[in-house]
Amino acid sequence: MDTSSISFTALYTGQVWYENGLSAPFFSTPRGRLMYLGMQPLEWMSEKAFGTNLHHLLLQRHHIMDYRIAELIEQGATQVLEIACGLSPRGHLFTRRFPELHYIEADLPDMAARKKALLDEKNAYGPHHKVIPCNILESGAPHGLDYILRNVLDPAKPTVVITEGLVNYFSLQAITPFWKTLAEIGKEFPNLWYFADCYPLEKGTKTYNFIMGSMKALGTITRAEVNPLFSSDQHAIGYLNDIGFGEVKVHEPETFYTQLNIPKSRNKTFTRVIEAKV
Ligand SMILES: C[S@@+](CC[C@H](N)C(=O)[O-])C[C@H]1O[C@@H](n2cnc3c(N)ncnc32)[C@H](O)[C@@H]1O
Secondary structure, X not given: OOOHHHOOHHHHHHHHHHHOOOOOHHHOOHHHHHHHHHHHHHHHHHHHHHOOOHXXXXXXXXXXXXXXXXXXXXXXXXXXXEEXXXXXXXXXXXXXXXXXXXXXXXXXXXHHHHHHHHHHHHOOOOOOEEEEEOOOOOOOOOOOHHHHHHHHOOOOOOEEEEEOOOHHHOOHHHHHHHHHHHXXXXXXXXXXXXXXXXXXXXXXXXXXXXXXXXXXXXXXXXXXXXXXXXXXXXXXXXXHHHHOOOEEEEEOHHHHOOOOOOOOOOOOOOOEEEEXXX
């Protein structure tokens, strides 16, 4: 299965991080700027009609992940693998904030090459920072998760693995082998925490119909099976527990409204950040 048709979405999210003061100018691209401008009317309408929009959802997940991952690093995690890194600024920023941190960014070969070229050009690497090609649908050398965890990462280090903006482009059936590998090999690490975003939705609500409509549109453009994966927080927790993640938490934006500078949705949010520990 070729999922490179999803890659262009990283230009859009990269632009969102930049427009909101979360990124560096060299992660902003002409196509990202165009998509960002083109989305403005839709974003405005969505905010008016539903009290939230894609912008809110992206910033909510990104801020929560940054906050929790920084806490784990302060408490002893020394290695991060950010899969589907796209043009995320996290590797660039975290390796400056935590100079001892080992940070590996990974994405499909073309996107990894693009990120690497940007970092090379600006000499923007942190002290222990690299970008590698990876494909979550492959196994073995050189792109498989099993190979990367055992041969590129140091299994002696407490480690954080991130997939931001990735898993919802796959059906539950298609993404499960990736999660199983992570949970299985994660046991070889002293500690391994996994972060991902999801958008649990109960069928039949007004929000469900609107979001499913948007997901269908995104699915057509990206030629992927965009879907909410879970029907509730409990569904997500139970599913990941069954796969082999021992402790699973699901963070909701409301918990962070007073602590973090994140957009507040008018209605109940459905952005969720999964934090699963092996
Ligand atoms: C929506 S973007 C998210 C980028 C970044 N994490 C962010 O939040 O800004 C999705 C990313 O998933 C990557 N991707 C798509 N299929 C993949 C696969 N099979 N394995 C690894 N990464 C993949 C794309 O190249 C793209 O960078």
